[in-house]
Amino acid sequence: MGPKSIFTTFLNSLGVPYTEEHSDRQFRKMPFKTLFGFSRLLTSYGIPNAAFSLPDKQELARIDTPFLAQKGHTFVVVTDVTDTPDGTRFTYIADGTTSTAPDTEFLSNCTGVVLQAYPDANSREPDYPRHHLVEIADISKRWFLYASLIILIAAGFITSGMWRHLSTIFLSAVNLAGLGVTWLLILKSLKVKSAAADSVCGVLQTHGCDHVLEDKASSFFGIFSWSEVGLAYFSVSTLILFIFPEALPQLALVNACCLPFTVWSIWYQKFRIKTWCTLCVITQTLLWCQFFCYFFGGWWQEIFPLHLSILLIGVAYLGVMLLLNAVCTFIKSKDSN
Numbered sequence: 001m002g003p004k005s006i007f008t009t010f011l012n013s014l015g016v017p018y019t020e021e022h023s024d025r026q027f028r029k030m031p032f033k034t035l036f037g038f039s040r041l042l043t044s045y046g047i048p049n050a051a052f053s054l055p056d057k058q059e060l061a062r063i064d065t066p067f068l069a070q071k072g073h074t075f076v077v078v079t080d081v082t083d084t085p086d087g088t089r090f091t092y093i094a095d096g097t098t099s100t101a102p103d104t105e106f107l108s109n110c111t112g113v114v115l116q117a118y119p120d121a122n123s124r125e126p127d128y129p130r131h132h133l134v135e136i137a138d139i140s141k142r143w144f145l146y147a148s149l150i151i152l153i154a155a156g157f158i159t160s161g162m163w164r165h166l167s168t169i170f171l172s173a174v175n176l177a178g179l180g181v182t183w184l185l186i187l188k189s190l191k192v193k194s195a196a197a198d199s200v201c202g203v204l205q206t207h208g209c210d211h212v213l214e215d216k217a218s219s220f221f222g223i224f225s226w227s228e229v230g231l232a233y234f235s236v237s238t239l240i241l242f243i244f245p246e247a248l249p250q251l252a253l254v255n256a257c258c259l260p261f262t263v264w265s266i267w268y269q270k271f272r273i274k275t276w277c278t279l280c281v282i283t284q285t286l287l288w289c290q291f292f293c294y295f296f297g298g299w300w301q302e303i304f305p306l307h308l309s310i311l312l313i314g315v316a317y318l319g320v321m322l323l324l325n326a327v328c329t330f331i332k333s334k335d336s337n
Contacts, residue, residue: 006033006068007041009093010077013066014117016047017124019131021138035115038068038075042115046123054112061088061103068115071106075115096195156242167297168241168248174293175241178234178286185227185279186324189213190331197279204276212277217268224325226265230283232321233258237290240313249302250310252294254317255287262287 004012004020007027011018026044030037035051042049054060060069066079069092079098080091090106092099125131153176162168184197188209201209212218219225237254240247262284269276294300 004096006075006077006094007038009096010038010066010068010117011045011125013077013079013093014047014119014123016045016119017128017132018045019125019128019135021135022131023125033075035068035070035075035113038115042117045125047117047119049115049117051113051115054114057107057110057112058103060090060107060110060112060114063114063116067117070111070113071109072111153242160242160245162241162245165297167293167299168245171290171293171297172238172241174286174289175234175238178230178283178290179238181279181282181286182227182230182234185209185213185283186231186328188279189218189225189227190328200282201278204278204281208275209277209279211275212269212273212280215273217272224321225328226280228321228324228328232317232324236313236316236320240316244309247309247313248294248297248299250307250313252299253303253306253310254313255290255294258287259291 005024005027008018008020008023011023026041030041039049039051060078061081063078063081065081066077068075069078071094074094076092076094078090078092082089082091086102088103089100090103092101092106157163157172162172181200184194184200187194188197188201197209201207213225213227216222218227220229233254237251240251265280265284269280
């Protein structure tokens with residue numbers, strides 16, 4: 001889930017009962033994000049409000065918080081104004097991020113236009129009880145999903161005997177980490193807002209993941225995106241590891257075939273586009289961690305002679321890649337329409 005809209009951020013600061021999904025939807029339906037639109041929306045929530053323009057922007061420091069202030073062409077929620085020995089400081093929220101700035105810096109971009117709200121005991125989201133029940137149900141569904149996944153993973157880890165070898169314990173952890181990282185890559189490639197993906201991607205280079213994923217080399221001949229290939233690889237590897245542990249040598253061979261790609265990917269990011277995708281680099285690192293788990297676990301010694309199962313594993317990888325590609329293509333086409 002991405003950051004709250006400026007409207008739900010303001011409601012949260014006011015302490016008004018609301019549900020994020022409904023309130024964000026109401027905000028997105030506003031044809032123009034103007035002060036008049038904010039005022040009408042607040043009125044529909046039973047929140048008295050008033051907008052005014054201050055000729056002297058220094059007067060913003062004397063207004064009771066929280067309030068909406070216009071900075072340039074956007075609005076921010078001012079949550080606190082503090083007098084310090086070094087001067088007045090404004091604390092405000094913009095794009096889901098809380099920042100603090102001295103008055104000279106903050107007021108330099110302010111227009112002096114302000115919207116204040118005066119909530120009372122009757123102020124709340126329309127039909128809030130029903131929306132709140134739906135919100136609780138949605139949260140419960142997510143937690144039940146997480147709990148089910150944890151139980152299934154634990155059951156697979158135990159029944160497959162992965163706990164008997166140190167190499168397979170680490171291998172299981174690497175595979176699960178790979179699932180998480182490639183899932184975040186899928187979200188980035190689909191341009192789905194994700195605070196987790198954004199925070200990880202900013203480690204090596206700000207917006208680096210976006211730049212790399214928009215490059216023509218981010219897909220396999222324009223057929224599959226590398227994020228789809230990665231998620232298919234780690235998901236199928238994890239399932240085979242937990243359901244068919246006897247196929248560990250074949251998984252080691254598949255992993256070895258992936259290693260040349262890791263070298264090319266790092267080279268391409270460093271020398272061709274000169275941009276680092278943190279999630280991509282983590283994925284390449286995890287592939288090498290898999291290699292060392294297979295190698296030091298002794299699974300390489302059992303690769304040959306090859307078995308027919310290697311073909312079935314290849315079909316499984318290809319099938320999941322095709323499925324993921326179809327789903328992602330559908331989502332992208334739906335968004336474009």
